[in-house]
Amino acid sequence: MAEYKAPLRDMQFVMNELLDYPAHYQSLPGCEDATQDVVSAILEESAKFCENVLAPLNRVGDEEGCKWDDGVVTTPTGFKEAYQQYVEAGWPSMTADVNYGGQGLPGSLGSILSEMKGCANWSWGMYPGLSHGAKNTLEEHGNEEQKQTYLTKLIDGSWTGTMCLTEPHCGTDLGMLRTKAEPNADGSYAVSGTKIFISAGEHDMAENIVHIVLARLPDAPAGTKGISLFIVPKMNLNENGEVADRNGVHCGSIEHKMGIHGNATCVMNFDNAKGYLIGEPNKGLMAMFTFMNTARLGTAIQGLAHAEVGYQKSLEYARERLQMRSLSGVKNPEGPADPIIVHPDVRRMLLTQKAFAEGGRMMIYYGAQLVDTMQHSEDEDERKAADDMLSFITPIAKAFLTETGFEAANLGLQCFGGHGFISEWGMEQNVRDCRISMLYEGTTGIQALDLLGRKVLGSGGELLKGYTKMVHKFCQANADVEGLQEFVAPLNEVNKELGELTMHIGGKAMENADEVGAASVDYLMYSGYAMLGYFWALAAKKAQETLAEGTTDEAFYKAKISTARFYFERILPRTNSLAITIKAGLGNLMELDEEHFAF
Numbered sequence: 001m002a003e004y005k006a007p008l009r010d011m012q013f014v015m016n017e018l019l020d021y022p023a024h025y026q027s028l029p030g031c032e033d034a035t036q037d038v039v040s041a042i043l044e045e046s047a048k049f050c051e052n053v054l055a056p057l058n059r060v061g062d063e064e065g066c067k068w069d070d071g072v073v074t075t076p077t078g079f080k081e082a083y084q085q086y087v088e089a090g091w092p093s094m095t096a097d098v099n100y101g102g103q104g105l106p107g108s109l110g111s112i113l114s115e116m117k118g119c120a121n122w123s124w125g126m127y128p129g130l131s132h133g134a135k136n137t138l139e140e141h142g143n144e145e146q147k148q149t150y151l152t153k154l155i156d157g158s159w160t161g162t163m164c165l166t167e168p169h170c171g172t173d174l175g176m177l178r179t180k181a182e183p184n185a186d187g188s189y190a191v192s193g194t195k196i197f198i199s200a201g202e203h204d205m206a207e208n209i210v211h212i213v214l215a216r217l218p219d220a221p222a223g224t225k226g227i228s229l230f231i232v233p234k235m236n237l238n239e240n241g242e243v244a245d246r247n248g249v250h251c252g253s254i255e256h257k258m259g260i261h262g263n264a265t266c267v268m269n270f271d272n273a274k275g276y277l278i279g280e281p282n283k284g285l286m287a288m289f290t291f292m293n294t295a296r297l298g299t300a301i302q303g304l305a306h307a308e309v310g311y312q313k314s315l316e317y318a319r320e321r322l323q324m325r326s327l328s329g330v331k332n333p334e335g336p337a338d339p340i341i342v343h344p345d346v347r348r349m350l351l352t353q354k355a356f357a358e359g360g361r362m363m364i365y366y367g368a369q370l371v372d373t374m375q376h377s378e379d380e381d382e383r384k385a386a387d388d389m390l391s392f393i394t395p396i397a398k399a400f401l402t403e404t405g406f407e408a409a410n411l412g413l414q415c416f417g418g419h420g421f422i423s424e425w426g427m428e429q430n431v432r433d434c435r436i437s438m439l440y441e442g443t444t445g446i447q448a449l450d451l452l453g454r455k456v457l458g459s460g461g462e463l464l465k466g467y468t469k470m471v472h473k474f475c476q477a478n479a480d481v482e483g484l485q486e487f488v489a490p491l492n493e494v495n496k497e498l499g500e501l502t503m504h505i506g507g508k509a510m511e512n513a514d515e516v517g518a519a520s521v522d523y524l525m526y527s528g529y530a531m532l533g534y535f536w537a538l539a540a541k542k543a544q545e546t547l548a549e550g551t552t553d554e555a556f557y558k559a560k561i562s563t564a565r566f567y568f569e570r571i572l573p574r575t576n577s578l579a580i581t582i583k584a585g586l587g588n589l590m591e592l593d594e595e596h597f598a599f
Contacts, residue, residue, distance in 0.1 A: 491530075
């Protein structure tokens with residue numbers, strides 16, 4: 001069975017036709033070099049690297065895994081060599097600041113390249129992926145010396161980065177962290193503590209690793225208000241900024257995991273390791289949000305990636321696998337049975353994967369555009385509007401796309417029947433690798449509380465209004481367009497109901513704040529289905545317009561309309577049951593006394 005093939009046609013549809021990336025880039029200062037020809041050439045070269053170098057290593061990474069020996073981690077066969085090719089081709093510097101050695105292309109292009117890396121080999125892609133977040137953090141919060149010393153090396157790829165947040169006794173609740181940082185006489189800090197679940201925390205692919213670490217100063221207040229952020233390199237540097245002796249940071253072990261075996265998930269022990277404060281004391285958590293927000297959008301891409309991979313493999317299998325005869329008559333008279341793609345239930349599974357993969361691509365590429373606007377626009381109002389919309393979208397993209405990505409990965413395996421359970425086909429690996437995405441950077445429940453509690457109710461509904469107003473304007477403008485009513489009418493109803501549900505929850509939460517937690521996950525999923533409906537309606541509109549104008553690629557655009565119809569008739573109605581469960585409220589969750597949970 002063929003390995004991953006980059007879906008360049010669909011990527012270009014979303015970029016160039018649906019979201020008009022060419023005009024977007026030309027409208028932003030500093031992005032003018034990202035012409036359509038330049039971007040197309042970059043995408044094609046990235047596709048070659050991902051298809052020919054990374055994809056063949058995906059199963060290798062799963063079967064071999066990383067190996068730990070007395071603090072030294074060895075990555076799977078071929079991983080280190082692939083990373084050297086990646087660095088030599090200049091990929092790490094593609095979207096980085098030109099003042100520190102980057103090529104200065106828009107960040108959204110980096111997100112699109114990340115999709116390809118993630119589809120081809122998610123475990124491998126995490127090594128440079130974590131570096132991207134470290135770069136963003138240093139760009140925004142580091143001082144000039146830190147940028148010249150560390151950022152330049154992260155940008156050229158000779159060093160990689162990590163983020164070190166979680167500790168054994170605290171998961172998402174970072175206010176409980178105990179790692180400490182004692183001031184040294186030379187202005188540095190001695191960092192001591194243990195961090196767990198550190199992806200790419202130790203490996204043999206680069207000469208140094210830059211850990212971005214949360215820790216407490218001696219006089220820090222309790223809770224999240226007393227957290228500072230530090231650079232702690234694996235290797236100390238000499239006065240010329242070159243790698244010198246080993247710092248007091250070591251990998252105590254690597255985790256034995258369900259999936260992503262090719263990436264080292266490390267326990268990192270800091271023993272008076274020399275570190276350097278980033279930004280202001282006791283304001284590290286806010287600075288770390290730069291990294292965490294980058295990672296949340298990156299994890300949303302993981303949901304898309306596993307949906308795409310599952311879809312590609314199961315589609316190929318469904319076209320070739322012969323099983324049973326079609327109930328409506330023989331479709332393959334020359335063979336002993338019909339290909340399973342003719343069976344309605346297999347179509348249901350394939351179309352669900354297709355709808356989530358292609359719809360998720362639209363959502364992520366739109367979010368990436370918003371990041372560009374925030375970073376490059378000279379219009380303060382435009383930047384604020386983009387920031388508000390991204391604040392609303394980010395928890396939805398992270399949680400909804402990973403939940404639906406996992407559903408799609410499971411459906412991909414299901415299309416194979418018993419063969420999907422066998423490792424040689426790669427489908428069970430796709431499911432295992434995907435499962436972590438719903439846990440990374442805050443579980444679905446944490447993202448849901450962020451969305452409903454902080455973003456929607458916490459803003460008095462203002463962040464929600466920005467989104468619902470955009471959808472309302474679309475529905476209003478297209479209500480009478482022939483051929484779009486089947487999409488516009490239900491979208492408009494869901495958009496209205498989202499506002500009504502928000503008011504309902506807000507009213508109940510005034511009596512008991514736990515009502516927010518009771519409704520939050522269902523509310524997030526409702527929001528995700530509604531938002532994906534908006535993007536599928538946009539796609540149907542663009543496809544209809546293109547067909548009306550005349551095109552040589554009719555099959556592609558007709559498929560968009562058919563998939564949109566499937567989504568609206570088969571997937572969007574899930575919001576009906578979610579509305580019911582949201583309104584069910586807190587009572588049935590809290591009625592059972594704790595002791596009665598016992599068995």
